[in-house]
Amino acid sequence: LNPEQLLYAETHEWVHLEDKGGQKIATVGITAHAVEQLTDLVYMELPQPGSSVSSGTSFGEVESVKATSNLYSPVTGEVVEVNSDLPDNLERLNSDPYGSAWIMRVRVTDEDALAKLMNHTAYAKQIAG
Amino acid sequence: MAVDQMLLDQAGASPDALPTLRFYRWKPATLSLGYFQTLESRNSHLASSGLDVVRRTTGGGAIVHDRELTYSLTLPLADRWAAAHRLLYDLVHQAIIAVLDQYGIVAGQYVRGSDWRDPASDRDFLCFLRRTQGDIVLKGYKVGGSAQRRSATALLQHGSILLGKSGYAPELPGICDLSIRSPDDKSLISGIIKELSAKLDVEPEIPDQTDWECKTTRNWQLSRFGNDGWTGKR
Numbered sequence: 001l002n003p004e005q006l007l008y009a010e011t012h013e014w015v016h017l018e019d020k021g022g023q024k025i026a027t028v029g030i031t032a033h034a035v036e037q038l039t040d041l042v043y044m045e046l047p048q049p050g051s052s053v054s055s056g057t058s059f060g061e062v063e064s065v066k067a068t069s070n071l072y073s074p075v076t077g078e079v080v081e082v083n084s085d086l087p088d089n090l091e092r093l094n095s096d097p098y099g100s101a102w103i104m105r106v107r108v109t110d111e112d113a114l115a116k117l118m119n120h121t122a123y124a125k126q127i128a129g
Numbered sequence: 130m131a132v133d134q135m136l137l138d139q140a141g142a143s144p145d146a147l148p149t150l151r152f153y154r155w156k157p158a159t160l161s162l163g164y165f166q167t168l169e170s171r172n173s174h175l176a177s178s179g180l181d182v183v184r185r186t187t188g189g190g191a192i193v194h195d196r197e198l199t200y201s202l203t204l205p206l207a208d209r210w211a212a213a214h215r216l217l218y219d220l221v222h223q224a225i226i227a228v229l230d231q232y233g234i235v236a237g238q239y240v241r242g243s244d245w246r247d248p249a250s251d252r253d254f255l256c257f258l259r260r261t262q263g264d265i266v267l268k269g270y271k272v273g274g275s276a277q278r279r280s281a282t283a284l285l286q287h288g289s290i291l292l293g294k295s296g297y298a299p300e301l302p303g304i305c306d307l308s309i310r311s312p313d314d315k316s317l318i319s320g321i322i323k324e325l326s327a328k329l330d331v332e333p334e335i336p337d338q339t340d341w342e343c344k345t346t347r348n349w350q351l352s353r354f355g356n357d358g359w360t361g362k363r
Contacts (some may be wrong), residue, residue, distance in 0.1 A: 065262060066276055069278075
């Protein structure tokens with residue numbers, strides 16, 4: 001995916017939106033900036049497919065050598081798919097954060113929450129500032 | 130653990146919340162698991178098998194809290210990913226090293242790759258058998274380490290100082306086993322507070338406990354740290 005065409009949450013998750021059969025599906029991952037700051041990732045816990053996630057609330061956790069952090073969902077909806085290979089291949093977060101290191105796909109049920117997301121330019125400004 | 134979680138809540142409630150540093154010891158001796166460790170993994174360590182167990186919210190390896198001093202540091206967080214938070218390890222560890230130095234104990238911070246250790250040992254069951262950059266080492270043995278939990282708005286740094294060898298983890302010598310003289314708890318704590326206050330240019334104060342703090346601590350105790358569901362969640 002092209003990072004310039006994605007949407008971003010303040011909490012450093014990216015979102016790719018697409019329409020599938022009239023439903024809005026969001027693919028979610030964490031940004032290269034977040035991965036760089038975390039360093040030495042050792043563990044990741046994903047949500048269960050079928051579970052609900054809400055914008056701004058925790059959907060998973062990631063452990064680096066020295067810090068455990070919650071992952072916050074940038075969208076509200078139902079988890080329809082998770083990247084179950086990712087926890088065993090965490091190096092993908094470094095090598096391909098916007099591609100094979102996607103974390104979950106969510107069927108969006110509240111499109112209003114999407115208004116809070118930033119475009120690439122605004123996100124780049126946030127991490128620069 | 131429940132108090133630390135309450136302090137994390139408190140720190141996250143306002144960006145202006147003051148940082149809190151807390152020291153404590155455990156009675157009875159207890160085994161704490163790192164957040165991602167399985168309860169079953171304790172079966173690999175026979176010496177601590179008789180101890181009560183609790184699961185921390187911070188990661189890393191298991192700790193036998195016996196002849197050991199635990200600290201927690203909580204503070205509000207503007208950006209939980211910021212690399213600068215790693216400096217907090219160094220800040221606290223350097224304060225501990227400075228206090229030990231006053232007793233003629235020459236400890237230092239571990240530099241990855243500086244010894245023969247197999248990188249696979251980073252997955253050892255016990256925290257003090259693992260090594261990560263910045264840990265406090267004395268004569269080749271780890272005697273201090275820390276780990277962080279970052280929520281959306283606050284940070285909790287847990288740390289442990291190994292004072293002496295425990296019968297529940299006899300493979301781990303502590304500070305008093307590795308040096309001729311060592312500070313008692315009180316001197317160590319007051320020394321660390323003094324060092325940190327000077328480094329941060331702050332004046333420490335001891336607050337009174339509020340009803341909210343007691344109630345919130347109790348809630349965390351019931352829902353998490355005193356709850357078998359939490360302890361056995363993995």
